[in-house]
Amino acid sequence: MTDQATPRRRDAGRTRAALLGAAAELFAERGYAQATIRDIGERAGVDPAMIARYFGGKAQLYVAVLQEETGDEELPDLGDAERLRGLVGRAVRQGPGPLYQVALQSHDDVKANEFSREELHRRIVTPLARRLAAEGVEQAQARAELLTAAFAGVLIGRTSGALPELAALDEESLTALVTRLVSSME
Template sequence: MSDHDRPAAAAGAPAGRSRGAGHSRELLLSAALELFAERGFDHTTTREIGERAGVDAALIARYFGGKTQLYLAALEAESGEGAPAGLLDEDRLRALLGRSTRRGPGPVVRAALVAHTDPALQDAAHTQLYERLVDPTRRRFAEEGVPDPELRAELAVAALAGILLARHTGALGTLAAAEPERLFGLVGELLAAVHPAPAAPDGPAA
């Protein structure tokens, strides 16, 4: 095995082992994000996560406590930092479509369509769903005086989640084969249906 191929954990010094442990943890988290996006929580096994990560699956228990805790960590990692923009923001929508095209709908998007039997998972997924997708969209609607802002925000999220999951599964062939840029334009038009244009100001009196 070349030095380039040698795992980071093979370094002999304690500091090297620490870096190797951190690297293994990141590999497991990255693999879990990919597999949870591709298959969902119930259809992903710890063995598959370990195989995708290239490390011993037993390390999931050591670093995270188990599959459930790893899923919760994946939710946090997917959510990132900072306040996200709503779905009507073009950059935000493009990023969500691009990420889903590359690796499938993430755990937060799946939470809009798939309920967990584990209450802890369901609560965490529900919280992230609202914080990352529903609430930012609702706030924009409310700021613009759009009626029923929460209902409209939930409709927008449900529509996008359904589109992303159907595209990922291939259940709708033309949708699955659509070019991302073409899809971006059409999804934008669809989401605009729940976002009425502001009323035009009255013109000058005749």
Template sequence: MFSWSACGLPVGGGWCPKAAPPDPACLGAIVAAPHAPVQTSGSAAAPVAGGPRRRNARGRKRDADATRAALLDAARDLFARHGYDAVTVRDIGEHAGVDAALIARYFGGKAALYRAAVDEDSRNVTVSPETLDLGAFTVEALHRADRRGAPGPLVQALLSRSDVPEARAAAADELRTRLISPLANRLAAEGADDPAGRAEVLISCLIGVIALRTSNLFEDLSSMSPEAIGATLEAAAQTHTESTQRAPGSAAT
């Protein structure tokens, strides 16, 4: 077995010029012996494809996605139950189980998170962009409100007196894009006069019904089934077109 001490080299250190010169035969054995390459402080090993670095990056992305989803779910729940003004970023962070400072990183702030919450909530609404069955939509919206025991973030923002104009503006944009415009298209196709104005009236009725029904202020309204309320609002939508068709100067049907 090769021995450093047999060569005259001190164990654990380099050869000192003052020490006895090492045996040349031993030096030759050292050079010829297989040894692992030494990595200098200024060099780095080349990463292996699919190695730890790439796996760590994927893990960080999964963690970021999970954190963002947790914040979004918490915001949807809290905004739906308490409204925009009553909910703080600290409330959302605690509800999600993450640092509230991450709201700024992933969303840009409370108002932007609210927009994302409304958009995510609206994705669950199955509405054609060209037309709107007000009765069917009402049934779906009321069942959703019943399941969570609250009107939802969109309705809460519309009815709040928020000092942040972005919140109400976002809610109004969503309402106009997803409900008012499709209903106006339907009323126009059915020959209603002023379809945009009539659509705003009908959707305003729907928003009021959702808010008041979940508040339990009116016993009969709260006890009515979503299907019965949907049929009532759909009948109101049809009345708008029928009254236009019966108006003087309108075409006979």
């Protein structure tokens, strides 16, 4: 009789779910930039290398967390006051994630770019372009992209340290200013 431990069976579904749960918690607590792959793996109770195996990288994991939140539901556009308030609030608390970052600068990882761009369009650009087109606004797609770039620029500029007055605004004040910006550009 040997005293060898029975090899542990892998449960891909459980590992993936644990990583998604841990990432969601850490992104919410620390923001995208401060949540490390190592910390996510540790909180999930798995080797951090599993992030690359199941998701491709941190940016793709972030996108997967966002997709878990909304599934395939159609999202309201930036013109919806509650949606805008929620997006600004999340960015104030967590910082802008890779979706907004990719609107202004590419990620180093090609797959992260692809996933982030697709999700940026699904979550922000497409709902806005769809509404603007339905309202008969000229160049609806270009306007939706311009609004998205302006919105992403505000969120990133706020956290970069380059715009101190913007960074000093509380969530309510920032939401009010962004609401006016979006309304003026539609």
